[in-house]
Amino acid sequence: MISQEQNDTYTRVGPGSQCGELLRLYWQPVALVDEFEGPRPVRPVRLLGQNFVLFRDEQGRYGLLDRDCPHRNADLAFGRLENGGLRCPFHGWLFDVDGKCLETPAEPVGSKLCQRIRQGSYPVEVRSGVIFAYIGKGEPPAFPALDCFVAPDTHTFAFKGLWECNWLQSLEVGMDPAHASFLHRFFEDEDPEASYGKQFRATSIDSDLPITKVLREYDRPEIAVAAADHGLRLTTLRPIDETQTHVRVTNIVFPQAFVIPMSPEVTITQWHVPVDDHNNYWFTIFTSFTGPLDKKTMREQRLATYPEPDYRPLRNRSNAWGYDPSEQKAATYLGMGFDINIHDQWACESQGPIQDRTREHLGTSDKAIIAYRRLLSAEIAKAASGETPLMHLDATAAAALKGPVSFDGVDRSGDTERYWREGDARRRAAAPWGGEVEA
Amino acid sequence: MTDVTFILHDGTRRIVDVADGISVMQAAVMENIKGIDGECGGCLSCATCHVYVESLEAGELPAKDPDEDALLEGVAAELRPESRLACQIVMSPALVGLVVRVPERQV
Structure with a gap:
């Protein structure tokens, strides 16, 4: 038997929670490689109370990005997989696997907006058919x-x-x-x-x-x-x-x-x-x-x-x-x-x-x-x-x-x-x- | 955490304790400081977080990007030597005692 406070400490894992901060210090499994076998290698991922989109680009690289487009927060899990990244269908903003903004096609010619935008991106590693991600602070640990x-x-x-x-x-x-x-x-x-x-x-x-x-x-x-x-x-x-x-x-x-x-x-x-x-x-x-x-x-x-x-x-x-x-x-x-x-x-x-x-x-x-x-x-x-x-x-x-x-x-x-x-x-x-x- | 004092257009003072790494614009928006908008979210594509820095010398603040200067040219209120975009002032303990005055208008 434990106190309610102690139970909350062990079980609550969202951003800023004590146990959540601990679990964020490890590689976490987020998807199976098998899920990316079909015609559309894009999957929404929810991990530790945060929403992400995981995709594989034309070069075969996996990217894990925050799920909401940094423009007006539409859902990138419905994005278009093209031109070297994942494109938001709302206004065409395009992001690569590192979260770099490649295009903001509705902005005027010469706009530098794209250079200032960075979508949250997280390291991803594949091991034995599982895609692991690290969403914590600092450098990820090594795989045992x-x-x-x-x-x-x-x-x-x-x-x-x-x-x-x-x-x-x-x-x-x-x-x-x-x-x-x-x-x-x-x-x-x-x-x-x-x-x-x-x-x-x-x-x-x-x-x-x-x-x-x-x-x-x-x-x-x-x-x-x-x-x-x-x-x-x-x-x-x-x-x-x-x-x-x-x-x-x-x-x-x-x-x-x-x-x-x-x-x-x-x-x-x-x-x-x-x-x-x-x-x-x-x-x-x-x-x-x-x-x-x-x-x-x-x-x-x-x-x-x-x-x-x-x-x-x-x-x-x-x-x-x-x-x-x-x-x-x-x-x-x-x-x-x-x-x-x-x-x-x-x-x-x-x-x-x-x-x-x-x-x-x-x-x-x-x-x-x-x-x-x-x-x-x-x-x-x-x-x-x-x-x-x-x-x-x-x-x-x-x-x-x-x-x-x-x-x-x-x-x-x-x-x-x-x-x-x-x-x-x-x-x-x-x-x-x-x-x-x-x- | 470092205190920032905002002097609103009507003269009211509000003090906000801001975590390191957070910009003065983000702190103002989150704390509902009237008169600082920050429409673009801090990516230097608008100029709606214009403030006058009252307390510190220019050299004590984070350096100005040329794009910030370009945007400051177009601010709605009077441009003064102490004008800055609040999104470019990222808080750290070095900025202790920072006081910013909110201009008459942003657009």
């Missing part, structure tokens, strides 16, 4: 050498989806290992072989146990949380019998991402990016440690529930997320189908636009949430006093920040830490692109 950024394009796949609630409650699901035993419980296990590209369907490493069975039958996990260079590492142990322990290692990469295993071969790196105080997009990069990913299949699977252009899920509050009481009785714990992403979406959205944390009661299994909020408070204070917050990295530190290790397997040695470290090292050594990770 996370697996999802180091793996080649063939071994990553990116997707996104809109959740209509505050960013923090969405991220907090990703640091709550206990919920998976309940929220994602299936009464029958699917054939893991028939579950390509889906979360919590595979078999844990070194076992023939479907993860769905482990989660269902061993529902009181021991959770340990440790500070790490990237944020937090969570180790979740589920003792299966006297000789076997299910071990799951997951991470928070500060400030807004988690890194978890999807299957023995694939990890998930997922950001929760505030659109504004009441909405967030999840951006996920799937990273394969074995063969190339079947991106076409993975994209089609997800577009079926998160259609373009806004990636707003078909199941949402307006249709009670497709809740089916008979399914809840017979097949799933929640009664909203077999897509675990929808389960998490319901959990977050049902908490309300901003979870009222003055009314919550946290348990022992919420220890990572508590640790994360402490960390967030400390880093908000650092940013406010002009110090460099965690993960705002220079090039040297960024190159050294690798991994992080995420793992799901069954240990029989009794030394669970050695087990997951060695298992990860073996997987990495066998990966076509892998390298060493943490010491």
